[in-house]
Amino acid sequence: MKIERIEVIPYSIPYTHPLKFASGEVANADHVLVRVHTDDGVVGVADAPPRPYTYGETQESIGTIIEKTFAPQLTGLEIVDREQIHAVMRRTIHNQVAKGAVDIAVWDAIGKTLRTPVHKLLGGYTDRMRVSHMLGFRPAQELLDEALRFGEQYGITTFKLKVGRRPLSLDVEACHVLREGLGEDVELYLDANRGWTANEALEVLRRTEGLGLTMLEEPCDAKEALSRRRLVDKSPIPVVGDESVPTAGDASRELLSGGCNAICIKTARSGFTEATEILGLCTGLGVDVTMGNQIDTQIGSLATVTFGAAHEATSRRAGELSNFLDMADDLLADPLRIIDGTISVRDLPGVGAEIDEDKLAAYRLS
The missing domain is CATH 3.20.20.120 (Enolase-like C-terminal domain)
Structure with a gap:
């Protein structure tokens, strides 16, 4: 139940009409899909929504901080050792959305491993x-x-x-x-x-x-x-x-x-x-x-x-x-x-977010 690798996939899906508010406007979901892979074949999934006008994070920064900083340090840790995982991520300040996505993906992997809904x-x-x-x-x-x-x-x-x-x-x-x-x-x-x-x-x-x-x-x-x-x-x-x-x-x-x-x-x-x-x-x-x-x-x-x-x-x-x-x-x-x-809620192991791979292929940016 060790983290084998962490995958980040940027993608973009348009909104039918933009949501406008005091600090910004969103016309496209330019998000990052985060996948935590374990050595026994389980994959935990989460979504990271960049909000640069609020937290300073972008699609690019989320992908970079996870791939270049978090993933190398988290690889090899047990997915149930969440305190160790968070101790690693706390070494880097801010980047809350990137950290949140990794955390949810880890919880998803734990639920799937235990065959229990995360809720x-x-x-x-x-x-x-x-x-x-x-x-x-x-x-x-x-x-x-x-x-x-x-x-x-x-x-x-x-x-x-x-x-x-x-x-x-x-x-x-x-x-x-x-x-x-x-x-x-x-x-x-x-x-x-x-x-x-x-x-x-x-x-x-x-x-x-x-x-x-x-x-x-x-x-x-x-x-x-x-x-x-x-x-x-x-x-x-x-x-x-x-x-x-x-x-x-x-x-x-x-x-x-x-x-x-x-x-x-x-x-x-x-x-x-x-x-x-x-x-x-x-x-x-x-x-x-x-x-x-x-x-x-x-x-x-x-x-x-x-x-x-x-x-x-x-x-x-x-x-x-x-x-x-x-x-x-x-x-x-x-x-x-x-x-x-x-x-x-989804009465399924993990969070229950099964991804349509054809849609991911259509909307992914890299």
Whole structure:
């Protein structure tokens, strides 16, 4: 059960329409498929989504750091010796998405070796998660039309609205149009991707008072420490740390400094191992958590479901799982299905992400 080699495969799949938000825009899934091969023939799989405008990682940097730095040091280690594996990767700072993909692929290989679903190895709390859908920068009526369509077609009743635009009136209008058009039973929350200042965020909260918004995610840059703390103190809804909390240490800093009072966990940047550390920190402190989306493919969304469904705390809220629907295609041999607003885990050894090799051959870049 030793790591024999680690394979990285860059690929690109277009989106049917770009997702636009305060810190960037995604028109193509220029991702990296990561495969951990063991000496007994098991192959663990994970997807790495580069987000240079958030974490500084690119498709090229992820491939290089795994091939040139991690793989030579990890080859020969037992896949179950995860602490050794992480001790090796911790020698290199940052590169969270690359580390997260290696970690998920290792967990996948462990599950396949033990012939056990990873969601059961992680905790096995439930077998599905409710779905939240992200709405990007578009005119208010188009956002409402999209939300109504996803509600009718997939049974989704929770939506995250990407905000952080200037003028603020664009986002405020979208909040009012969505609430009026969707009714009170649909959950709405906001994600500004650091697009506002803390004081602008307070003004938006004032203008949207009474709309029943449930959370405000990453309203401003964490470097705006004093104003952000003031925002958290005055906000009537939880202020969620996301880009500012990629590691357990970052989550500790933001929570203890008052920079946020809820945490977004993303397996794409933390893998399953560090996500477990972050979750333990949050549950120990009594802090709410959400399962976020890094504009993931179906492979990445399946990883999110696997972790989120494994724990009680992460399954309380809808997870951001549906933006793969905006892709022109995907690599999973058995596509994910959203039924009655939920996605189920795969009751298969490992994570359950079987790759369609013909599609991989068609979309791979090298």
